[in-house]
Amino acid sequence: MYREQLMKKKKNKIAGLYPMCKLKMLGMYVILIILANIVQIKELPLLLIPLSLCIPLIFVLSGQPKDYLSFIKMVSYFVCFVFIVQALLIKGNDPVLIWQWKFLHIYRGGLDKGLTLAFNILNFAGIFYWLFKTSGYQEISAAMEQSGLNHKAAYIFLSTFKMIDVMRMNVYTIMDAQRARGVETEGNVFVRAKAFIPIMIPLVVNAMLEVGERALTLESKAFSVKCEKTIMIPATHNGYEKIALTISALIVLCAIGGYVLWLTR
Amino acid sequence: MADKIIELKNVTYTYPLASRPALKDISLSLEEGKLYGIIGGNGSGKTTLCITICGFATKFEKGSLDGSVLIKGKDVEDYEEGEVSRMMGYVLQNPFSQISGVRETVLEEIAYGLENLGVAPEKMEERVINIAKKTDIEELLLKNPYELSGGQQQRVALASVLVLEPEILIIDEPTSQLDPEGTESIFKIIRTLKEEGKTVLLVEHKIDLLAEYADEIIVLENGCHIKSGPTHEVLIQRELEEHGIQLPQISVIFDELKKRGKDYGAIPVTCEEALKLLKNA
Known part of the structure; x- marks a missing residue:
């Protein structure tokens, strides 16, 4: 009876996905981040910005928007600090001035570094935060x-x-x-x-x-006993894993297709 | 006579980097199904004796061991990895350290050992609930083990070892964080274990309770085995007080009365024995 209580399935279909499926989805998201870093618009990784907006969308779809707010609260100061420092201090090898006000200058090289670092932090940290907020450590380990x-x-x-x-x-x-x-x-x-x-x-x-x-x-607690181990509260599938993986794979394939088109434009 | 389940032959153990041994030339022979109380002052080697019997002293502490520790006639060093933990349960002095740190509820914490033994999940739950009832922690099963009080953690620590149903139990100060009521209930559990035929080695400072429950007492001082024998026989020896051992108050009172000319024919070590003597007087 206690096991049943602890094994209660999550109501939300995305939050309730099998942790390994979420890990695979995370892997696919990482591919998207890499592609967004490679594709340069006006010599800047601008695709990272809309990609970072997918994180709140994933949290909302998982039924945990409050967790995204707490995530943003945690990282926003750090991300802003990183962006400002990088943007204002780095000139780059071939300095192209983009903005100037009194003694403050922003060069393309600095903006590139700032955007890359700030939005990579947002994307990477965000997707990992989503994984750990929707699946407990114990569930992932199981x-x-x-x-x-x-x-x-x-x-x-x-x-x-x-x-x-x-x-x-x-x-x-x-x-x-x-x-x-x-x-x-x-x-x-x-x-x-x-x-x-x-x-x-x-x-x-x-x-x-x-x-x-x-x-x-x-x-x-018999940790080193050589035998097949069991798990009292195993991680369970909720049946939507295939659909989730198919959709994620389609998104990644479309992104790769877009990247190939961009390369051959 | 019961079978010998644990034998120590001239055991001397020295911790790494230590200048003197923590256990010196200890020879003991422990019989199956008995409850042994281990007493001694701080630093007398009680915990070291426990971990040496379990085989942990050489495996984890990496100290040097002379002599041999035999469990069921076989040297503890010769057992395969994990084999000893199947038959011997060890409850640590610090209940906080006894928590595995990887389980979120008391239920899972107690079941962790069973998971390591490959017990089926359904059976696991049954066994955990049974042991939780026995140790009076059923209402804590869905709580986080780290959020419990010291006394509750101590019960969980005991339960998580008892659930493995070991033949031999080594329990190091299981009541150090418990109130008198909690202490009494732990001792009741220990008595049940004895009734089930388990061999129990109990390190405990509460001598009055040991006098009531233990079959035999082992006294240590500075790593040396200075005395052992049936509880009553050991606990009436006033010279133990010179070694810093506190004797049961009741035996001290009766001994003092004897010295003052009021002899009841024997020196009791428990209140029950004292009452019998007083009734017969």
């Missing part, structure tokens, strides 16, 4: 294991991602403990910077100490 990945490799994959959450929880515990000892952890940038070392050292030391105990834990 699907990979079901597809023949060694269980030790699956453990490494999963524990690496899970470690982030665990360390985040540990940070809060350590912060509470250090606050109790009188360490200021809240306030301006300087106060926070001062608290960095008393928080980071115990965090890293604890993590290192736990490695040994984790090995004992795994051994006591």
